[in-house]
Every structure is written in structure tokens, then in C-alpha cells.
Amino acid sequence: MNQGARWVVVALAATIGGPSNDPDDSMVVDKASAADEVVVIVDGQMKSDRCLNDSMFVGSGPVTVGDLVKPTKCPAETTIFSKGHALTTVRPPWSKDQDAIVLQMGPSLREVNVDVYVVSTSDRAEDWARTDLDRARTLYDQNRTGLTFTETKFVTSASLSEAQVATIGTNCRQADGLKSSTLYASDRINVYFVPSIMIDYDFTNRGYNCFEKKPGNTDGAPNIIYISVLRHSPTTLAHELGHGLGLQGAAGHTGEEGTTYIEGFESVNIMWTGLDSDEAAAKDQFSLGQGFRMNADERSWLNRTKASSSPGPGSRKCHPSGPKNKIPCPPLAFDLP
Numbered sequence: 588m589n590q591g592a593r594w595v596v597v598a599l600a601a602t603i604g605g606p607s608n609d610p611d612d613s614m615v616v617d618k619a620s621a622a623d624e625v626v627v628i629v630d631g632q633m634k635s636d637r638c639l640n641d642s643m644f645v646g647s648g649p650v651t652v653g654d655l656v657k658p659t660k661c662p663a664e665t666t667i668f669s670k671g672h673a674l675t676t677v678r679p680p681w682s683k684d685q686d687a688i689v690l691q692m693g694p695s696l697r698e699v700n701v702d703v704y705v706v707s708t709s710d711r712a713e714d715w716a717r718t719d720l721d722r723a724r725t726l727y728d729q730n731r732t733g734l735t736f737t738e739t740k741f742v743t744s745a746s747l748s749e750a751q752v753a754t755i756g757t758n759c760r761q762a763d764g765l766k767s768s769t770l771y772a773s774d775r776i777n778v779y780f781v782p783s784i785m786i787d788y789d790f791t792n793r794g795y796n797c798f799e800k801k802p803g804n805t806d807g808a809p810n811i812i813y814i815s816v817l818r819h820s821p822t823t824l825a826h827e828l829g830h831g832l833g834l835q836g837a838a839g840h841t842g843e844e845g846t847t848y849i850e851g852f853e854s855v856n857i858m859w860t861g862l863d864s865d866e867a868a869a870k871d872q873f874s875l876g877q878g879f880r881m882n883a884d885e886r887s888w889l890n891r892t893k894a895s896s897s898p899g900p901g902s903r904k905c906h907p908s909g910p911k912n913k914i915p916c917p918p919l920a921f922d923l924p
């Protein structure tokens with residue numbers, strides 16, 4: 588697609604427009620490059636009073652969006668998804684007149700600080716820790732989440748004492764102790780590459796995010812992640828980071844062979860679980876609905892302080908998988924066709 592490519596209108600024809608003499612509004616994303624691969628989602632109120640909900644536009648415009656007016660009853664916000672830029676939500680000043688809205692691209696990718704501890708002494712563990720983080724960066728950018736991961740600490744197994752290894756342990760039951768040690772930072776995501784994760788005596792996970800409140804993990808810790816070197820898979824870290832960023836509970840796992848799945852998802856989705864090694868390694872998708880929640884859902888670790896994340900969408904309680912109320916969050920499976 589060339590720079591300045593025309594908009595591709597994906598879901599608009601049925602919701603707005605129609606024969607009318609009313610002036611249609613237009614939108615353009617300023618200074619977007621082809622590499623940004625912009626996708627815009629519009630919620631708003633039409634002159635007819637109908638609510639426009641999750642209309643998707645692919646490209647940077649300009650595009651005609653029908654006659655949007657100052658909202659009185661509909662959620663009205665526009666979200667810009669792209670590669671290489673933070674996710675941005677704005678509320679354009681729609682009026683009863685013919686509006687020509689110029690949207691600005693978000694700043695560069697929002698950085699999430701990650702401390703990495705390689706506990707396993709396996710000679711591949713350090714390489715895997717680095718390549719997994721790199722893969723997570725690629726997957727999060729490629730799927731337009733607007734997020735990237737900055738390695739703020741990288742601790743090798745050679746520098747950890749036996750006592751420190753014992754403090755880190757092999758599962759979330761040790762989170763309380765770990766949190767009061769120097770092997771944890773509350774303002775970062777802490778990832779521990781351990782030899783294996785022991786949850787039950789006969790069960791071992793590929794990865795484990797400690798967001799659930801349980802004995803030994805009193806408050807829950809979405810910023811503590813264990814990764815198994817024994818059962819290593821290159822997409823596990825990206826998956827566990829997704830749990831930390833709010834994809835939990837009913838919006839957590841998108842599917843698992845033979846049990847449940849959320850309509851609209853396939854096994855290439857990074858939050859699908861229980862796959863064999865080859866299938867797990869091939870996972871490469873987050874939906875736009877998942878990326879939106881990572882930034883906006885109140886459960887996302889990014890929103891732990893409840894502070895509004897300007898220019899992000901701010902913290903809100905997103906429905907698990909579909910629009911069941913007026914809080915604007917696209918459905919979990921909402922994505923490019």
C-alpha cells in the first residue's frame with residue numbers, strides 16, 4: 588500500500604450514509620506512513636440519533652464517515668491502531684455541520700519495562716530469554732497493540748545464589764516472599780526463566796502468570812511471570828504478558844482444544860492454550876479487541892494505578908468478550924477481516 592493510500596471502508600455501508608442532502612463528515616490521519624498500517628475504529632452518534640458502534644476504517648484516509656454529531660446518548664470516541672505507534676483514543680468535536688476531522692498519530696510505542704531473571708542453568712536458557720522477549724516485541728507491534736517491551740534488567744543464573752534461586756521458586760505460591768525480596772520490582776514486569784514450573788506434583792506448565800489471588804500470592808501479581816525452560820515454547824512469554832495486560836478470566840484464554848473456545852478466534856491466537864509444541868510455536872495473532880483491552884481494561888497491569896494513560900484510552904471495565912453495556916470496548920474478537 589502506498590503512502591496516502593485511500594481508505595478501505597470495512598463495516599460502514601450498512602450503518603451510515605444513505606440518500607440524503609446532509610453534509611457528510613470526513614476524517615484523515617495526519618502524517619501516517621504506509622508502514623504504520625493504520626486502522627481506525629469510530630464510535631459516535633449519527634444525526635439520526637443512531638449510535639455508530641465500532642466502524643472500522645483501514646488506511647489513513649481521507650474518508651467520508653456520514654453525519655456524526657455532538658453525542659448526547661452514545662459513547663463517542665475514535666481509536667487509532669497502528670504499527671510503530673502507541674494506541675490512541677480521541678474524542679473528535681463532531682458537530683451538526685460538515686466536519687473535517689484531522690487525527691494525529693500516537694507517539695512511539697508505549698514501553699513496558701521488563702526485568703528478566705534466568706534461573707535455569709541450561710545452556711540455551713539465556714538465548715531463549717532474549718529471543719522470547721524479542722519475539723514478544725514483534726508480535727505485539729505486528730498486531731497493532733501499540734506496546735513494546737524494554738529490557739530493564741537481565742540477571743543470569745551465574746549471578747544468582749542458591750538462596751535467591753530458592754526465593755524465586757518454581758510457581759506463584761512464592762509470590763508474597765518474592766515480592767519482599769530484591770529479586771522483584773513492583774513497577775516492572777518480572778519474568779523468571781526457571782528449569783520447570785511445578786504447580787501440582789504431576790503437572791507442569793509452559794508458563795504461569797501470577798495474576799490470581801491464591802495462598803502465597805495474597806494480592807495477585809500480574810507482573811510476575813514464570814517461564815519453563817523444560818517445556819520451552821517461543822510464544823509462551825508473549826502469552827503470559829497478555830495475561831498481565833488484562834487478558835484474564837473470561838477474556839483470558841481464547842480457546843483450548845477439546846474444551847472451550849471464544850467465537851471468532853482460532854488456534855493461531857496467542858491466548859489459545861493447550862497446544863502441542865508446533866502449534867504453540869506458530870501462534871502469531873492478537874485481535875484488535877485484545878490489543879484495546881491491554882491498553883484500556885482496568886485489569887491490565889498498565890492501569891494498576893488507575894491513572895489515565897494519556898493519550899491512551901484510560902482505564903475502564905471492558906466486558907469479557909462482547910458489547911454488553913455502554914462502556915466502549917470493541918468485542919474481544921474484533922479484528923481486521
Ligand SMILES: [Zn+2]
Nearest residue numbers: 826830840860
Ligand atoms: Zn494462559
